[in-house]
Amino acid sequence: MKTILNVIWLVLSGFWLFLAYLLAGLILCITIIGIPFGIASFRIAGYALWPFGRTTVERPDAGAPSLVGNILWIVLAGWWLALAHITTGIVQCLTIIGIPLGFANFKLIPISLMPLGREVVSTDQAFATTRW
Template identity: 75%
Template sequence: MKTILNVIWLVVSGLWLFLGYVLAGLLLCITVIGIPFGIAAFRIGAYALWPFGRTTVERRDAGAPSVVGNVLWLILAGWWLALTHIVTGIALCVTIIGIPFGIAHFKLVPVSLVPLGRDIVPTDQLLAWRW
């Protein structure tokens, strides 16, 4: 089922959101300081391309550098990526068939706002990850 949802997601909105994350990653990788943020954009872009069957978990070893990085991320790229997810989610929730995909977009908003200090894991490994 998750494969079918991912294929529909890819056609409906996943591809162009992935391209948005790749564009953000390339722009952020222009400077040496922006490379960690660019890598985060590429990581989230891959998650936005094929989200069903995966989820995000907070890393327990993330500390103050992640908080500072998330503030910078929010200013540089996070707000417009999150806005893209919100607008697309609202547009998809107009139809009954699009509601699950709209909800998936709303679940991507927090990770697009503050991605540092989070890992993307398969849902079948979620219990093993938390222990």
């Protein structure tokens, strides 16, 4: 089922989101200061291309620099990206077949707001490392 949803996602919106994040990452990597943001954008691009069966987890080694970077990211680009994901998620939820795609858009909001200090992993790997 994950594969079918990923293929539908790829055709309807994933490829375009991937290209947008890729372009943003290339622009951000022009300056030395923007390289961490560019790398984060590349990481989100891969996640936006194939989101089903993957999730994000906090990195335990992320500290104060990630917090400062995330604050800068939110001010400069994060809230625009989150607003775009909210808008497209609502539009996709208007059709029955688009509901899972809309939820995938909503799942991308936290990482589009605060990408630094997080990593993308498979849901199986995230479930295996969760301690109950």
